Amino acid sequence: MNSQSVSRRGVIFALIVLIHVGFLYVLNSSISHVLVEKVFGPIKTEILEEQKVEAKEPPPPPPDIAPPPPDYVPPPEFAIEATVETPVNAIRVISTEKPVERPPPPPPKPRADPKVDPKHPLTIPEYPAAARRRGEAGTVVLQLYVLETGRVGEAKVKKSSGSESLDDAAVREAKRSWRLVPATGEDGKPVAAWYDLAMTFRLEDG
Numbered sequence: 152m153n154s155q156s157v158s159r160r161g162v163i164f165a166l167i168v169l170i171h172v173g174f175l176y177v178l179n180s181s182i183s184h185v186l187v188e189k190v191f192g193p194i195k196t197e198i199l200e201e202q203k204v205e206a207k208e209p210p211p212p213p214p215d216i217a218p219p220p221p222d223y224v225p226p227p228e229f230a231i232e233a234t235v236e237t238p239v240n241a242i243r244v245i246s247t248e249k250p251v252e253r254p255p256p257p258p259p260k261p262r263a264d265p266k267v268d269p270k271h272p273l274t275i276p277e278y279p280a281a282a283r284r285r286g287e288a289g290t291v292v293l294q295l296y297v298l299e300t301g302r303v304g305e306a307k308v309k310k311s312s313g314s315e316s317l318d319d320a321a322v323r324e325a326k327r328s329w330r331l332v333p334a335t336g337e338d339g340k341p342v343a344a345w346y347d348l349a350m351t352f353r354l355e356d357g
Contacts, residue, residue, distance in 0.1 A: 155335055161243075186258050208244060220251060231285040243282055245280075252298065258332065262334075262335050262336060262339070263334055263335045263350060264334050264344065264346060265295075265301075265333055265334045265344055265346040266331060266332045266346075267331055267332070267333045267348075268301065268330060268331055268332045271301075271330040271331075273328075273329050273348075274328045274329065275356070276320040276321050276323070276324035276350070276352075277320065277323075277324075278303075278320070278352060278356065279316040279317065280353075281316055282317055282320075282326050283315040283354065285314075285354075286313040286317065286353050286354065287313070288312075288314075288317075288353055288354050289312030289313045289314060289317060289351070289352060290312055290319060290349055290350065290351040290352070291295050291308060291309035291310065291312035291318050291321050291349070291350050291352075292308070292309045292347060292348070292350050293306050293307070293308060293309060293321055293347070293349075293350060294306070294307050294308075294309045294323065294345055294350045295324055295325060295329075295331070295338060295345065295346045295347070295348055296332065296344075296345055296346075297331050297333055297334065297343065297344060297345075297346050298343050299333050299341040299343055300333065300341075300343075301330045301331050301332060301333050301342075301343060302329075302330055303325045303326055303331070304332075304343070306321075306322045306325040306326050307322070308321075308322065309347060312352060314352075319353045320352075321350045321352075325348075
């Protein structure tokens with residue numbers, strides 16, 4: 152690098168510094184004010200007066216109320232109480248218990264019990280074939296309810312023969328065919344009564 156190029160750079164740097172210094176001077180001088188007025192026009196300033204707030208007038212004082220005269224008696228106050236009627240609930244007590252029924256009086260004891268009618272001898276029940284094949288035999292005691300007519304109204308086993316087939320055969324025969332002499336009451340008239348009767352089944356019979 153020679154001395155000529157160094158001197159040129161120094162001259163250019165000095166010119167740049169002088170231009171900046173002149174620009175700052177122009178800005179600070181009166182020329183800047185003239186330029187501002189030319190561009191933006193004259194600036195007007197106005198002083199605004201403060202608006203006065205009108206004070207509101209105070210409200211008028213309350214009217215004077217004269218006290219009542221000494222002999223003035225205020226009217227009495229009546230408190231009216233409404234009477235509330237309480238509803239009366241009629242409670243109906245229903246008893247769930249059934250009245251105890253008294254048992255009917257026992258029938259009068261007959262003067263004479265039922266008995267076998269010689270005019271109508273008791274028929275022998277048919278021997279069940281299945282019971283015969285199994286070799287079943289025995290005596291069944293029946294409870295018979297003999298009606299006033301002598302017919303058997305009800306029959307049930309009081310003592311079994313040991314064979315259900317033989318018991319059923321005796322009950323069926325008693326209800327279907329048997330007729331006895333009915334019991335008699337105190338007045339001598341026929342009355343219904345229970346009667347026990349035994350029926351024996353033998354394999355040799357029939």
